[in-house]
Amino acid sequence: MRFVDEFRDADKAHALAAKIAALCEPGRQYKLMEVCGGHTHTIYKHGLEDYLPESVTLVHGPGCPVCVIPMGRVDDAIHLASQPDVIMTSFGDMMRVPGSDGSFFDANAEGTSIRMVYSPLDSLKIARQNPDKQVVFMAIGFETTAPSTAMTMLRAAAEGLGNFSVFCNHVTIVPAIKAILDSPDLRLDGFIGPGHVSTVIGCRPYEFIARDYGKPVVVAGFEPLDILQSIYMLMVQLSESRAEVENQYSRVVPWDGNLVALKAIGETMELRPYFEWRGLGFISHSALRVREKYAAMDAERLFQVPGVRVADPKACQCGEVLKGVLKPWECKVFGTACTPETPIGTCMVSPEGACAAYYNFGRMNRTRVAEASGMSRS
Amino acid sequence: MCLGIPGEVIELHPEQPDLAKVDVSGVRRMINIGLLSDDPPVPGEWVLIHVGFALSKIDESEAAAAMQFLEGIGKAYDDEIAALRASMIE
Numbered sequence: 001m002r003f004v005d006e007f008r009d010a011d012k013a014h015a016l017a018a019k020i021a022a023l024c025e026p027g028r029q030y031k032l033m034e035v036c037g038g039h040t041h042t043i044y045k046h047g048l049e050d051y052l053p054e055s056v057t058l059v060h061g062p063g064c065p066v067c068v069i070p071m072g073r074v075d076d077a078i079h080l081a082s083q084p085d086v087i088m089t090s091f092g093d094m095m096r097v098p099g100s101d102g103s104f105f106d107a108n109a110e111g112t113s114i115r116m117v118y119s120p121l122d123s124l125k126i127a128r129q130n131p132d133k134q135v136v137f138m139a140i141g142f143e144t145t146a147p148s149t150a151m152t153m154l155r156a157a158a159e160g161l162g163n164f165s166v167f168c169n170h171v172t173i174v175p176a177i178k179a180i181l182d183s184p185d186l187r188l189d190g191f192i193g194p195g196h197v198s199t200v201i202g203c204r205p206y207e208f209i210a211r212d213y214g215k216p217v218v219v220a221g222f223e224p225l226d227i228l229q230s231i232y233m234l235m236v237q238l239s240e241s242r243a244e245v246e247n248q249y250s251r252v253v254p255w256d257g258n259l260v261a262l263k264a265i266g267e268t269m270e271l272r273p274y275f276e277w278r279g280l281g282f283i284s285h286s287a288l289r290v291r292e293k294y295a296a297m298d299a300e301r302l303f304q305v306p307g308v309r310v311a312d313p314k315a316c317q318c319g320e321v322l323k324g325v326l327k328p329w330e331c332k333v334f335g336t337a338c339t340p341e342t343p344i345g346t347c348m349v350s351p352e353g354a355c356a357a358y359y360n361f362g363r364m365n366r367t368r369v370a371e372a373s374g375m376s377r378s
Numbered sequence: 379m380c381l382g383i384p385g386e387v388i389e390l391h392p393e394q395p396d397l398a399k400v401d402v403s404g405v406r407r408m409i410n411i412g413l414l415s416d417d418p419p420v421p422g423e424w425v426l427i428h429v430g431f432a433l434s435k436i437d438e439s440e441a442a443a444a445m446q447f448l449e450g451i452g453k454a455y456d457d458e459i460a461a462l463r464a465s466m467i468e
Contacts, residue, residue: 038381045451091429092461118461119430121410125466141429144382148431151412196382199426199434222382223447251440252426258434261413351454360453 009225016228017051023235030056031187032234033324035177036194037064037352038222044361046224056231059186059324062176062280063194065141066093066350067322070278071310073169074099077138078107079306080167080299081114087130088114088167089123090138096349100310114138120152120166127156127164136299139166144196146170146288147261150268153290153297167299168269168290173197174205175286176277181213185325190234192227193219195249202257203245210243221249268294276309278346279319318345321354328358335359381458382426382433383448384441385409387419397467400427403445403459408467430467 024030034040040060043049049058062068074097081088081104088104095104095116104114117123120137127135139149149166156164173194180186193206198219206217216237220230230248237244247253268291275287290298299305312318315333320326328334328347338344340356347353351360385400396412398419411418411425411432419425424441425432436444448455 041451041454042447092457116461116464118465119410119467121430121467122465125468144428144433147413147433148410148429151410151431196426196428196433199382223443252434252436254434258413260415261433264413351457 012225013051013228016225016232020056020228020232020235021053023232023239024053024055025239028055030189030235030238031059032056032190032192032231033059033061033180033188034192034220034227035061035063035173036192036197037067037350037354037357038195039192039220039227040064040354041352041357042222042224042227044357047361048224048227051228052231056235059188060321060354061180061324062277062322063142063173063197064322064347064350064352064354065145065171066097067318067346067353068171068176068277068280069094069097069140069169069346070276071098071100071312072276072308074103075101075310076305076307077167078102078104078112078114080136080303081107081112083303085133086113086136087126087133088112088136088138089117089120089126090114091118091140092116093350094138094140096343097346098343098349120149121155124152124156124159124161124164127161131163134163134165134302137164137166138169140169142171142173142194142197143200143265146265146269147200147258150261150264153268153294154264156297157294162296165297165299165302166290168288170269170288171275171277172271172286172288173201175283176280177206177209179280179283179286180323181209181215183323185323188215188324189238190216190218192230192234193217193245195219195221195253198247198249198253198257200258200261203247203253203255204257206245210245214243216243217245219245219247219249219253221252267291277322278312279322313344316345318347318355321345321347328355331355381448381454382428382444383455383458383462384424384436384444385427385432386441387411387421387423387425389421398432400425400432402427402462403449405459405463407462407465410467430465
């Protein structure tokens with residue numbers, strides 16, 4: 001495979017691939033879920049599936065914060081942004097996510113003000129510069145991003161800034177993993193645990209997966225060798241009939257996480273009774289809202305939010321892709337009606353979305369594999 | 379926004395202890411280091427940055443490996459650097 005040579009540690013990758021293959025029991029199928037969209041991106045970019053024996057399948061999980069936002073919340077955000085004297089701010093990744101009547105970009109074209117920011121702290125500066133406007137930050141993301149929102153709220157409170165608020169859509173990864181484990185659709189053998197989320201929450205929250213469900217978890221880094229090493233560590237556990245939480249990414253992820261970050265989240269936010277996830281439906285205690293103490297910074301308290309539930313377009317199968325039931329290319333509209341330029345579903349919008357990653361890289365690798373095998377025959 | 383990008387701490391903000399200037403691929407911007415207040419980084423140390431906040435300290439070799447990886451992923455990293463360049467944290 002020619003593309004293998006493109007990354008610097010091809011020899012090490014082949015050695016790991018051989019060790020993984022050696023651990024496969026004849027006749028047994030292995031399904032491993034990479035929870036994090038960043039991992040999905042690496043897997044397709046480097047064609048890692050082509051290193052694995054046919055009996056080992058990687059299943060892409062729900063860990064793409066843009067992908068799991070349901071259409072109704074996009075509509076709610078556009079409604080908030082269209083209120084008089086409101087400036088909404090958002091990460092760039094959200095700008096093209098389709099709501100039922102268009103994306104943030106479409107809303108801006110019609111005169112709404114949704115500004116792209118790199119950090120929630122940039123929203124604070126916009127708030128300081130526009131004291132006569134209410135600046136609402138569209139907060140999305142898992143536990144990786146929630147501390148940034150929390151710290152920004154604490155900063156705004158310390159400054160006494162009265163015109164900054166948060167439309168909170170932060171989600172938590174563990175309930176989503178549990179929902180997948182409880183789903184009858186999918187039987188998984190183990191999990192490649194998310195890297196950056198774990199820098200915040202640590203490794204302990206995954207212990208129930210090993211203890212209650214008997215599945216191994218390996219928290220992994222983002223480079224190709226990290227992921228192959230993590231798959232190898234999972235396969236070793238499976239071959240020894242062990243189920244434990246292991247940390248392949250200990251050079252960045254502390255076992256106990258970041259206590260300052262967890263404290264900041266706990267100070268400003270609390271679990272919602274339930275939250276709708278695209279594709280996964282309503283999951284209890286799976287998202288965060290602003291605490292009463294910070295009500296003055298809660299856009300959902302400051303404004304009337306429609307909160308209308310909007311069904312995904314019928315053609316879109318993001319739900320099945322997010323649950324790992326369908327591979328991106330098995331969706332009916334993949335690469336035809338739905339492309340990164342004109343996405344129908346969220347999985348095609350974010351670079352971490354499985355569909356966008358496969359659209360951008362996966363087919364390239366497949367072509368190269370075909371080319372390489374053609375070359376070897378000639 | 380999902381990327382964690384390595385940056386070298388250049389200087390601490392003289393008045394605000396939770397801010398520091400970092401260098402990411404030649405782009406120098408202010409970030410918040412408040413999440414590392416248990417063990418604050420000093421100039422010359424490397425941190426993993428996510429949406430304007432240092433999430434964890436990393437060593438230089440990890441930073442170099444992460445940077446090489448990120449530069450290889452193309453557009454997503456270019457977009458992240460462009461966003462950082464437009465950032466105005468203070």
